[in-house]
Amino acid sequence: MNPSAFDAFAPTYDADFTHTRLGQLLRQRVWRVLGQQFHAGQYVLELACGTGEDAVWLAQQGVHVTATDGSPEMVHVTAVKAEQAGVSDRVTAVTLSLQEIAGERNPYAVIRNPITDHESPITSYDGVLSNFGGLNTTNDWRPLAESLARLVKPGGKVVLVVMGPWCPWEAGWHLAHGEWGTAVRRFRPSASAHIGGSAIPIWYPSARRLRREFAPWFHHLYTESLGLWLPPSYLGHLVERWPRLFTRLNQWERHTARLTGGWGDHYILALQKM
């Protein structure tokens, strides 16, 4: 799979998702977790950073971020956004795919060490972040976890925001519209999304599955639902129409998110390097 297919999304991604009410509700929930797990002065590796919304926010909190994405256009938008926000000294934007990080090519040759500013092996990240489905574009999670284990310090945190299989909103919506295939697509071995004119394979690992793939090197801190009472992003128009209702549902979801674990459009999996 060639992640540059996502280039076509880069110019409109923020308008279509980031700046919508739903996008903001969801991202603020993720920022709450990031604020708890990552602190000023730390070094964080971000996977599939998209347009750099989280990298810039973390940098504004004093965190140094190596923001990677397989799409050169997404990386470009990230670099420009960091520059405009005045935090380019804390954001290093690099075109790098999950597959390269997982070891198909040696990631150490390409990642710039933000501590020394040299392109050399990094062994000292304080944490890793991947938000809003970056990890759904691969099903090779074990090699990725193994590579990350080499890049993260003992005690370092990993925050993964992943689309899981158990999404009642999606199943209910599509069943109600007679779209049976779409209603159950997350339970298929692999689904596909039409991105930039090509069909991109997407996988929906359960939180339990992902925990198992990371378990040799990372222990589980917690799993939270994200988008259980809130709809998936393609139904964001519902949130624009009934903002107060969905703001209340979001508050409810926030308080119960750890009880409902891996359910929802996404889940947030927090892990810690052994």
Ligand SMILES: C[S@@+](CC[C@H](N)C(=O)[O-])C[C@H]1O[C@@H](n2cnc3c(N)ncnc32)[C@H](O)[C@@H]1O
């Ligand atoms: C839904 S966007 C999420 C972007 C961002 N993390 C956010 O929070 O908005 C998914 C991102 O994954 C990137 N991506 C897709 N496949 C990838 C791959 N194989 N390696 C690295 N990045 C990839 C895309 O370019 C896109 O920026």
